[in-house]
Amino acid sequence: MKRFSLTSRLSSALAMLVMLVMATVGYALYRTLEQQLIIRDDGALITRVEQIRTLLLNEDVMTLIHDKPGLFANMLGNTESLLVLQFTDRPPLIEINPGHSPIPHINPVPADAPLTLAAVQHAVAAGGIPFISASALANVASAPYQVKITTGRLMSERTRTLAMYRNQIILVASIATVLTALLAWIFTRRGLAPLRRLAAETAMMDVRFLSRRIGITHAPPELRELIAAFNTMLERLEINFRQLSQVSADMAHDLRTPIGILLGQTEVAMRFKRDNDYYENLLGSNFEELQRLAKMIDNMLFLARAGDAGHAIQRVMLSLADEFGRLSEYFEGPAGERGLTLVCARDGATAWADPELLRRALANLLANAIRYADAGTAIVLRAVQQPEGTTISVENTGPDIAPQHLERLFDRFYRADASRTGDASASGLGLSIVRSIMMLHQGRWHAQSSKRLTRFSLFFPAKPL
Template identity: 40%
Template structure:
């Protein structure tokens, strides 16, 4: 069957398939039941025909010898309008005949086989009150030997040919078949209508998915499909579709926030560059003054370059293009090297850095040093004067853990989940502590995840702790 010939509508397909299945099942039932009814009718006709033969035998056996054969049989067959009987003697002469017109020439032949049931058909005759032309009739016949007493009270053997009109049974079966075919036709139509209605109602969630998908845009991603009234077969699709909308909305929101943040972050250095350049060009200056303006502009250019470089690094990490080498890295040695690097800044702020523990991992040394540097500079930026920044290294099972703990402002719990997002700062107070663009923690998390680890943060009672979980060597 050509698949293209089927309608494109799934509802119509289900309705047609259900109607075809219903018609097929009803047809099988009709055929089975029709065969059973026809077999039962045939058994009834055979039983009645055998009973008529038995009746003839009983009449001939029990009748008084003085009574004539014809009179005894006529009395016995009163009311048997569907019965035909022909009795013949040994020479083939007809001794008794009742409705012999029922029989055909083949049935009246002298060489008919005995005790074998036969069927035949004869053309209709004009009859009835209205003189309608009846259809041909069906007969069931049986020929056998019976014993009778002749006029001398001597037993004699006769050939009895008994015929039975079974046309009324056949007409009944034909009418039943016609009615059943009509019933099958209307049942298939009704089944198709019910199937179409059920499929139409059942596929309503799919239509809602389509309508929702048509109305989606970057400005309208908040719609969700109801999951309660969805059928079990479609509920997984509805859940997946709602999950997709949730992810799209979250991605678009982050993209929108990212665009706004990057525009805000770039606006300041670009504005500074334009202002300084306009001031420098407002009137003639000495070479030293121009040199100072260029040096100030260079600082802004370096800030923009760092921001672009960090954004490119994050883009490579998110797309799985962050290449790194693998070598044994001692976390304690890297931490001590960074402590030496930040020692002057720590002394300037009056902050002490303490290191404890040791563990080795397999990682890219430059990337891991960058991640640790981001955490340590972040801790120094937000630690008040006279406090301590603690770096503790430990190992457990197959993981190495490096924790950087500092005292300062507590990060609100609703901000902890977003603290690793680009350009995100937990509070305006933390924003004022430095000139960072808010990409350091996002870069640190990307580096840790690229090495198969996790970065976690806790903040309570003025103590904030960032913990790296990395596989051991």
């Protein structure tokens, strides 16, 4: 089905509106004129009967008809009128009917009753032309002392006047509709020119020009909000595309290292025949690299699922004392290897969170703290209960993180210390997973580091009432 352009639809709608308004106004004016003409013609007919009544009252009817037969014809004024004078129930004394109109048979108004517009009878003659008539009794001096006056008129002139007026209304309405449609199309097209320019600018956008922004200064006020939103979207796309490019590069680098090691060791082993101890060591080394690959892939899959808006989490009210105790037991071995002490502040705090996701987030923070803390220091796991939610923090003593790195620590594959990129246990995804988990909980995450104290804080909102 063909879709009409916005310009065509707007101009058509405006033209239809103008046509509707013109038709409504024209119909109202036509009906008003018609009613006024009907009142005028009815009044003229009543006046004529009154004049004849007065004339007959002052003159002898028989003498008047005999001496002045043309007087009554002159009183009619045109050939479409008729006049009949007769004594009641007797043949007409005079009948003037040049148009040969049918003589109406209507009850006359009594001689002593006043004539009003209600006495006029309305009918439709041949050809659909209105015909008006009236009848009244008039007192005379001769017997039988009352004459019946019947008069009527065929309203051809009024019909022609109304037809001409109606045709003029239709003509004016048609011309106004066509002109409105044409002008509306022209002005609408000109008015939509900024939209076409906006479409042309957006058509030039691609990954090479994501930094380009659409100008808002000369844009119409109605489009500024749209352009501002579009520029904001471009900014988000630019940031995300840049991050995606960085992620792809980092992931390719991180995947290339273990794969290169696996390929190199396997190639060396295949050149010459080796003893069983060599192959056992080779398999052990390959197993470690494969574990690193599996962990990296698992983390990437988790981040992909967490980025899905439809990812559902099952939040319950958790006792943080129990969770801290479980994590302390799990990390007691790795911490002891570096002479670190795990300190848990168990003050009865609770958190409304998904158990598995909360444990994974805290495990990543503890793993980072154990990896970078100074040997022989303490790692503090703390929870602060507040009305609006619960803040959980992990603190360790060690080298400070430069301020320019703090904001990017939670980006994928980002490492503040480039010298640690060769660490087989680090993939650069741990803190990114923490951020994704907090986004799923509609929470907040924060990192601060100064005076050799580094603290990572997670805020879990309270359960809605």
